[in-house]
Amino acid sequence: MIATEEQARAFVAERCDAAGMERIEALVAALRSENERQNLVSKGSLGEVWQRHIADSAQLLDHVSRETGLWLDLGSGAGFPGLVVAAMQPEKPVLLVESRRKRVEWLTDMVKALKLENCDVAGMRLELLEAREAGVISARAFAPLEKLLRLSARFSTDTTTWVLPKGRSAAQELQGVSRKWQKLFHVEQSVTSEEAAILVGRGRAKT
Numbered sequence: 001m002i003a004t005e006e007q008a009r010a011f012v013a014e015r016c017d018a019a020g021m022e023r024i025e026a027l028v029a030a031l032r033s034e035n036e037r038q039n040l041v042s043k044g045s046l047g048e049v050w051q052r053h054i055a056d057s058a059q060l061l062d063h064v065s066r067e068t069g070l071w072l073d074l075g076s077g078a079g080f081p082g083l084v085v086a087a088m089q090p091e092k093p094v095l096l097v098e099s100r101r102k103r104v105e106w107l108t109d110m111v112k113a114l115k116l117e118n119c120d121v122a123g124m125r126l127e128l129l130e131a132r133e134a135g136v137i138s139a140r141a142f143a144p145l146e147k148l149l150r151l152s153a154r155f156s157t158d159t160t161t162w163v164l165p166k167g168r169s170a171a172q173e174l175q176g177v178s179r180k181w182q183k184l185f186h187v188e189q190s191v192t193s194e195e196a197a198i199l200v201g202r203g204r205a206k207t
């Protein structure tokens, strides 16, 4: 279990090259500065930004094979987890979906500043996004599982990998959805918190 900022930084460094680490350092610096202007993340979490946001996002890579297609991140907010993934693996195509204007501006600015040619921002509600096939679907603190699956099912295929950090509610939320959806997922322990878990799944979420 990651317990310190140093451990979190080392965890991330093991999963990307030096250029990736430089991009992540730049992202952290920009986040600290932008958070003075808009509430991208809670002030309290900035003191543990590597544990709470960066490593928390980076750990999803351990559940995803390297060759998957488009990584679709729903409700990216400040960029977690999608922007972190895009910065660590610039060969991975990533689409960040976010509806709030100021957050869309922040994400767009960061994609430009970090020179992430692999990463696009869809500044709109997910409901309005044109259907496309996603190799990976991620979403942290986006919506309750039932709603999340209903909104994103149309982007999934038989080979889609789902990585859904769900905090302490993971197992309970999974029990609350229909059996056809339960079958797709299992619960993985988060490495950033004893209490948190990630719903990892594979396949098409039929509606």
Ligand SMILES: C[S@@+](CC[C@H](N)C(=O)[O-])C[C@H]1O[C@@H](n2cnc3c(N)ncnc32)[C@H](O)[C@@H]1O
Residues within 6 Å of the ligand: 074, 075, 076, 077, 078, 079, 080, 081, 097, 098, 099, 100, 103, 124, 125, 126, 127, 139, 140, 141, 142
């Ligand atoms: C609680 S925040 C989480 C942000 C980020 N994923 C994180 O974990 O730090 C949820 C984000 O989802 C966005 N959002 C909520 N509903 C959405 C929708 N239907 N389409 C696109 N974005 C949405 C919100 O604007 C907000 O930025």
